[in-house]
Amino acid sequence: MSYPSRNARPWLDHRRAFFLFLAVFILIVVVYPLLQVGVRSFLVEGGFSLQNYRQVFLQPRNYLALWNSLWISVLATLLATIIGMLTAFTVQRTDIPWKNTFRVLLVLPLAIPPLFSAMGWVQLVGPVGLLTQAYTGLFGVPTAPWNIYSATGIIFVLAVNNYPFVFITVSGALQRMDSSLEESARTSGAGTWRIMRNITLPLVRPAIYGGALLAFVSSIDNFGIPAVLGMRAQFYVLTTRIYEALTIPNMPLATAMSVLLILIALLSMLAFRRAEGHSGQYAVVGGKSVTPNIICLGRGRGPVTLGLLALIGIIVILPLFALVLTSFLRFWGADLIWDNLTLRHYEAVLQSAGARRGIVNSMILAPAAATILMMVTAMISYLHIKVRYRGAGVLDGLGIIPFALPGSVIGVAMILAWSNPLFGPTLYGTIWILLVAYLMRYMAFGLQSTRATLQQIHNSLEEAAWTSGAGGLRTLKDITLPLLRPGLVAGWVLIFISSFNELTVSVLIWTSGSETIGVWIFLMQDSGFIGRASALAVLCLPVMLILYVLMQWLGRLEEHKMSQKSRSTP
Amino acid sequence: MSPPALAVHNLVKQFAGTAAVDNVSFSLAENEFFTLLGPSGCGKTTTLRCVAGLEQADAGEIRIREQVVFSGRDGVHVPTNHRPIGMVFQSYAVWPHMTVFENIAYPLRVRGRPRSRINDRVAQVLQILDMPGMASRMPSQLSGGQQQRVALGRALAMNPAVLLLDEPLSNLDAKLRESMRAELQLVQRTTGLPILYVTHDQVEAMALSDRIAVMSGGRVLQIAEPEAIYERPSNRFVLDFIGAVNYLPSVVLERSGERLCLRAEDGTPLTVQTGSALESGRELLMAVRPEDLRLEPEGTPCCLPGTVALRSFLGNALEFRVHCHKTSFRVQTEKERPFQVGDRVALRLHRGLFLAHDDKVVGIWHDLENNLVHG
Numbered sequence: 021m022s023y024p025s026r027n028a029r030p031w032l033d034h035r036r037a038f039f040l041f042l043a044v045f046i047l048i049v050v051v052y053p054l055l056q057v058g059v060r061s062f063l064v065e066g067g068f069s070l071q072n073y074r075q076v077f078l079q080p081r082n083y084l085a086l087w088n089s090l091w092i093s094v095l096a097t098l099l100a101t102i103i104g105m106l107t108a109f110t111v112q113r114t115d116i117p118w119k120n121t122f123r124v125l126l127v128l129p130l131a132i133p134p135l136f137s138a139m140g141w142v143q144l145v146g147p148v149g150l151l152t153q154a155y156t157g158l159f160g161v162p163t164a165p166w167n168i169y170s171a172t173g174i175i176f177v178l179a180v181n182n183y184p185f186v187f188i189t190v191s192g193a194l195q196r197m198d199s200s201l202e203e204s205a206r207t208s209g210a211g212t213w214r215i216m217r218n219i220t221l222p223l224v225r226p227a228i229y230g231g232a233l234l235a236f237v238s239s240i241d242n243f244g245i246p247a248v249l250g251m252r253a254q255f256y257v258l259t260t261r262i263y264e265a266l267t268i269p270n271m272p273l274a275t276a277m278s279v280l281l282i283l284i285a286l287l288s289m290l291a292f293r294r295a296e297g298h299s300g301q302y303a304v305v306g307g308k309s310v311t312p313n314i315i316c317l318g319r320g321r322g323p324v325t326l327g328l329l330a331l332i333g334i335i336v337i338l339p340l341f342a343l344v345l346t347s348f349l350r351f352w353g354a355d356l357i358w359d360n361l362t363l364r365h366y367e368a369v370l371q372s373a374g375a376r377r378g379i380v381n382s383m384i385l386a387p388a389a390a391t392i393l394m395m396v397t398a399m400i401s402y403l404h405i406k407v408r409y410r411g412a413g414v415l416d417g418l419g420i421i422p423f424a425l426p427g428s429v430i431g432v433a434m435i436l437a438w439s440n441p442l443f444g445p446t447l448y449g450t451i452w453i454l455l456v457a458y459l460m461r462y463m464a465f466g467l468q469s470t471r472a473t474l475q476q477i478h479n480s481l482e483e484a485a486w487t488s489g490a491g492g493l494r495t496l497k498d499i500t501l502p503l504l505r506p507g508l509v510a511g512w513v514l515i516f517i518s519s520f521n522e523l524t525v526s527v528l529i530w531t532s533g534s535e536t537i538g539v540w541i542f543l544m545q546d547s548g549f550i551g552r553a554s555a556l557a558v559l560c561l562p563v564m565l566i567l568y569v570l571m572q573w574l575g576r577l578e579e580h581k582m583s584q585k586s587r588s589t590p
Numbered sequence: 591m592s593p594p595a596l597a598v599h600n601l602v603k604q605f606a607g608t609a610a611v612d613n614v615s616f617s618l619a620e621n622e623f624f625t626l627l628g629p630s631g632c633g634k635t636t637t638l639r640c641v642a643g644l645e646q647a648d649a650g651e652i653r654i655r656e657q658v659v660f661s662g663r664d665g666v667h668v669p670t671n672h673r674p675i676g677m678v679f680q681s682y683a684v685w686p687h688m689t690v691f692e693n694i695a696y697p698l699r700v701r702g703r704p705r706s707r708i709n710d711r712v713a714q715v716l717q718i719l720d721m722p723g724m725a726s727r728m729p730s731q732l733s734g735g736q737q738q739r740v741a742l743g744r745a746l747a748m749n750p751a752v753l754l755l756d757e758p759l760s761n762l763d764a765k766l767r768e769s770m771r772a773e774l775q776l777v778q779r780t781t782g783l784p785i786l787y788v789t790h791d792q793v794e795a796m797a798l799s800d801r802i803a804v805m806s807g808g809r810v811l812q813i814a815e816p817e818a819i820y821e822r823p824s825n826r827f828v829l830d831f832i833g834a835v836n837y838l839p840s841v842v843l844e845r846s847g848e849r850l851c852l853r854a855e856d857g858t859p860l861t862v863q864t865g866s867a868l869e870s871g872r873e874l875l876m877a878v879r880p881e882d883l884r885l886e887p888e889g890t891p892c893c894l895p896g897t898v899a900l901r902s903f904l905g906n907a908l909e910f911r912v913h914c915h916k917t918s919f920r921v922q923t924e925k926e927r928p929f930q931v932g933d934r935v936a937l938r939l940h941r942g943l944f945l946a947h948d949d950k951v952v953g954i955w956h957d958l959e960n961n962l963v964h965g
């Protein structure tokens with residue numbers, strides 16, 4: 021649909037002006053840093069060379085990190101997929117009670133930064149962890165038969181952090197699946213398990229692949245977990261190796277490894293797409309919600325419910341509990357007696373200049389990134405979806421790219437782009453480099469939520485305003501923006517939470533004075549101040565949980581509104 | 591004669607090289623209910639959107655109350671919000687974040703009317719629409735029919751120079767559609783606004799319109815009153831689109847005065863009365879609507895012999911399918927006709943049209959007996 025327009029239009033009308041502004045924004049925030057990574061990885065003393073890549077593949081330390089990243093992530097994804105599928109099927113397709121509560125609890129790991137989770141697990145099953153102590157005390161042995169500082173530990177913690185991706189996509193597909201497909205199998209005489217295997221599972225397979233891809237990318241991307249659990253055991257993955265290379269600093273090596281990380285991300289995405297494509301030839305998951313087939317567990321209902329509760333207790337609640345406990349313990353590993361409880365870690369945190377700076381910086385950066393991104397992405401999506409401005413689709417496509425990139429790559433790109441920039445101020449060394457990094461990293465969230473919302477606003481709603489006598493700006497103010505608001509708010513909260521929890525990028529580009537909360541916690545943890553690190557983490561938890569509940573609530577509200585709308589407009 | 595409320599001249603609108611609207615001209619008098627009727631994709635909506643300014647036409651001219659709002663030659667294109675129109679969309683397009691009151695008041699607010707006048711006018715519109723006490727409801731609390739009324743109210747609020755309605759009833763169920771149809775007529779009578787109406791439903795068009803423009807492939811085929819469209823369509827397309835028709839190939843044998851003798855394809859001689867000059871030997875199609883056929887006992891002279899193949903009860907009428915030689919006829923009669931499936935019958939052709947090979951209507955005819963009875 022085209023907008024009313026006069027015949028003679030000046031070259032620089034307001035639409036083109038907007039477009040140019042947005043194009044420059046995308047160029048600076050997304051394209052320029054990426055070009056820096058690509059070009060610099062091939063540069064040695066001003067000339068083209070493969071030297072940096074040779075360095076990666078000649079030193080075992082480097083190619084081992086690459087290899088470790090791969091197999092760790094594959095195994096973690098497998099485990100996450102199994103947990104995610106089992107929980108999704110149990111919650112969606114059996115007659116267990118308290119389904120809504122389970123749905124909320126099962127996605128809780130997404131609200132908690134992986135770093136906190138890793139710390140919690142160390143405090144739980146580390147050398148002097150709660151469970152370890154209980155075990156050694158109970159059986160009278162000197163050490164427990166497990167070691168959290170290991171590849172196995174990393175895989176396990178990655179999996180319990182990432183299974184919600186699979187849970188969400190698979191439950192979504194199960195919810196939307198047309199139950200008549202299953203019913204027709206039943207009428208042809210197939211039993212419950214047969215239906216599951218022959219009909220249901222193949223139909224949700226694309227959703228499984230989709231969730232698994234998210235879990236895989238998130239594992240490859242993760243820094244906090246392998247940093248806490250691996251570095252101490254000299255077990256490195258790409259993200260931690262890049263961190264190490266940058267502390268030396270060996271910039272060219274870090275750059276070359278970033279490019280390799282990009283390649284891994286792209287290849288894995290292609291592989292998943294192919295798998296998805298093969299399984300998704302039949303479009304069967306409709307948009308309607310229908311009453312699904314529920315399996316009656318009968319006498320198994322109690323044990324299954326208990327099992328699910330236990331699972332949630334172990335993988336969601338227990339590490340958080342350990343974190344809280346540690347923050348009040350005089351020292352990590354101290355006996356659990358009244359005299360050992362103290363508030364001194366909290367005092368130390370609140371008096372530490374670094375922690376205070378971290379809190380202030382995070383409180384500035386997260387809302388700033390969220391606000392700027394929602395404004396910019398709303399304009400891009402508007403030009404793209406409503407005005408159908410030629411070229412706006414390209415901006416949208418470019419803006420989505422960083423979503424697929426591991427955080428380490430964005431960190432390296434930021435340093436390359438802003439420590440000795442070709443133009444503009446040197447952002448490196450200020451908190452603004454973190455802002456630009458968050459803008460790049462989370463642009464896709466804003467684009468996706470504004471695009472989806474705008475696509476649901478029927479063109480005739482705006483046209484009705486024009487025929488009522490309202491001009492372009494008036495229509496934007498009275499009709500489009502109010503209808504877009506839910507999408508804007510949802511995107512804002514999502515970006516806020518993500519920026520607030522961000523560690524992978526921040527830990528690479530922070531400098532003294534520009535710490536974030538996450539960076540400070542990591543540094544404390546890394547240098548042995550476990551109590552303080554836990555205390556600040558515990559202070560952050562309520563903020564994150566509240567925001568997370570808010571986000572869920574907004575999602576519910578939106579769903580409710582949509583169902584009302586679809587009821588009232590045939 | 592007063593100037594037209596809306597005049598469209600030689601309007602052309604192309605999408606990617608193909609003309610969606612091809613040289614369309616028509617005009618609306620004040621108070622007139624004018625309908626664009628045609629099958630899906632014939633360019634009705636596009637024409638309406640050009641009038642509203644939501645699409646910019648490629649050529650032609652559009653005037654609303656003598657003011658040129660579009661002219662391809664002079665490069666005039668008045669933006670939608672400066673055209674004195676009200677429009678109702680097929681999808682209602684009632685704003686979900688505004689109350690009924692706010693929806694209807696919006697055109698007045700945009701034009702900066704004082705608050706008291708807005709309140710009065712909205713109350714008046716709600717009165718016209720028979721929606722008392724609903725002003726503070728949200729659209730999600732309304733039924734489909736009520737939402738459509740709000741959309742209509744919003745279009746009426748400004749007292750526009752012309753009201754544009756794009757299939758406003760097609761999303762409603764059959765019963766509601768009928769009552770809204772009556773409502774629409776009432777609204778038009780009370781407000782006296784000229785209405786440009788778009789529909790693909792010929793019954794709706796017949797029931798509502800003062801005049802109808804039948805469109806096909808972006809062109810206007812005929813503009814006339816509903817009766818004229820039904821009884822004297824200008825060509826086969828209009829004839830077909832407006833209702834069911836039977837065709838009987840025949841040849842002119844001879845002509846004397848108003849009387850025309852023909853031979854039907856099965857050899858039966860037929861005599862009809864017509865005003866058209868048709869030379870003998872000419873091959874024609876006789877077109878007859880189902881209700882213009884009569885069933886007679888076998889052997890009745892001047893009728894086509896045939897066999898009843900199907901008989902179905904329609905509630906207010908009976909419909910027969912009668913096989914005569916190579917042609918199968920649809921016949922609609924009153925209920926008391928005592929024929930059954932398998933009966934040999936004779937078909938009397940009561941009245942109809944002559945079609946030439948180029949699908950043009952070349953004459954009207956009726957049977958002699960009818961003439962004798964009434965003459």
Ligand SMILES: Nc1ncnc2c1ncn2[C@@H]1O[C@H](COP(=O)(O)OP(=O)(O)OP(=O)(O)O)[C@@H](O)[C@H]1O
Pocket residue numbers: 021605606610628629630631632633634635636637790
């Ligand atoms: N924005 C557009 N871009 C390209 N082609 C279009 C566009 N709008 C309409 N058309 C084409 O123009 C022709 C006329 O469309 P129009 O919407 O006017 O039909 P209509 O008579 O209103 O049909 P319907 O009864 O289905 O609403 C169609 O062939 C359609 O495909």
Ligand SMILES: [Mg+2]
Pocket residue numbers: 634635636
């Ligand atoms: Mg249409």
